[in-house]
Amino acid sequence: MTWDVAQAEWAGGGPGYALVRLSGHARGAGPFAPPTLLVPDGARWARLAPEPGTPPVRGWFTVDFALPLHLAIDDAAEWWLEPGPRLATDDVPTDPRVEAIAARVADLADEIAALRARLEEPTPVGVGADAPVPVPRRHRFRPRRPGLPALLFAAGALAVGDAAATVLWQEPVSAFWTARQQDALEGDLQRLDTAYASPAAAQSIAPKTASASPTTPEQRMRTLARTLDASAKAGRPIGELRIPHLDNHYVIVAGTGAGSLRKGPGHYDGTALPGEPGTVGIAGHRTTYGAPFRHLDALDRGDPITVTMPYGTFTYKVEGTRIVKPSDVSTLKAAGRQRLALTACHPLYSAKQRIVVLARLVSATPRGAAAAGGAAQARPA
Known part of the structure; x- marks a missing residue:
């Protein structure tokens, strides 16, 4: 399996430690136990377990680690995720929210692939440059879902709102x-x-x-x-x-x-x-x-x-x-x-x-x- 980390951010902390939040995608036939974080500590590697209660990983993941401050402030240190063991599928119930997000991501991937094909496909012989090119569509009676720009705008608005609330008040x-x-x-x-x-x-x-x-x-x-x-x-x-x-x-x-x-x-x-x-x-x-x-x-x-x-x-x-x-x-x-x-x-x-x-x-x-x-x-x- 492979851990693709998309984002690492500080998520709080307390006396003597900082809470580090890693988000990304786990590639492989899951589910998997949450990964451990390997951080250099002098001449050795410190192996940090995720915060208690972290659920098994299926695809997209968000995992928190309580990192001692003397390790967190070392900007030059390289961090690594150590894969966890694969879990039995029957032991982990399917989360419908995760499935819904996965389905939406798959639909967006289809739309992007279709648009890319439209841009890269050569103009047919005997047809003008402005001639339409067929794009695969879902069933006409299926409810339409927001496109990628709308999703990115909504996600950005939520992130800005959360940041503003944290600065003016506290993390909501x-x-x-x-x-x-x-x-x-x-x-x-x-x-x-x-x-x-x-x-x-x-x-x-x-x-x-x-x-x-x-x-x-x-x-x-x-x-x-x-x-x-x-x-x-x-x-x-x-x-x-x-x-x-x-x-x-x-x-x-x-x-x-x-x-x-x-x-x-x-x-x-x-x-x-x-x-x-x-x-x-x-x-x-x-x-x-x-x-x-x-x-x-x-x-x-x-x-x-x-x-x-x-x-x-x-x-x-x-x-x-x-x-x-x-x-x-x-x-x-x-x-x-x-x-x-x-x-x-x-x-x-x-x-x-x-x-x-x-x-x-x-x-x-x-x-x-x-x-x-x-x-x-x-x-x-």
Whole structure:
């Protein structure tokens, strides 16, 4: 089989990686498993698997790869697609949309071939140069389909519209997908609140806590934060982020991998959770997948930021903004006080730098099992 790549483009990214989208046509008797991407990494080749959930390939394909930034910025590197194994046809259902597109492409190929034959065919002997030449036509009663110019114009208009929406607002297709994910995460977060709403529930969640029960709200919040930190799985909800100055709020998920950040802002593994000593690190996109941190650079000193967890509500105030290299993780390290670090790619449409907003903790109000007497408190609307 042969992979004919027609286009390679950046499709977003996050801290430490860029999402590369390859489109083209796979020639051969498919279907095939999605290809892997071979990228030179020093003296060796790095083999990158496609993003999870990529369907088998039949003809035309679009495949996404999460490419580490140190590989993505090497303009001189040559990339190769490694063919995947052929799959059993019965295992892959036929997609009627793909068949419809293939039929349209075949019709267009017939029309182009007929026009080319008309241009190249010599003028018949005894017939004027303007004499008509027969062109094959479909059945006269079959509905007519748009010609190649109309299709190209429509495709161009869609591309321009998508680009304009991305520049003025955010990438619309991924924004719609993330909004659906956030709606589902809201329900999961409510169930997590319920699980942390009483001392008995908290004890059942964390059976390995010390025998001496924490006596102060701060101690109880710290204990429950450690419990949540140890049990949270990538892509699952852990809390809610509200930034009043930007008029937005998002469910926070665990992890900063590509799959997690597609759902919303993600908590850096290895950094503290609110209520624990140290720095709480949260990353988010600026142009794709809901663009939760698109206007992060608009925050001013003193602006409040609220993080609501199942065990407490934590209010921070912005101290300042920094622009750092992607490899600089100093802002995520402990600083002798509890603080929050929001990070995103910088500038817009680029992953060359990182913008970091730092905020200090000014108040912490216990919720659920961490509150005095274990009384549950409602999550803010």
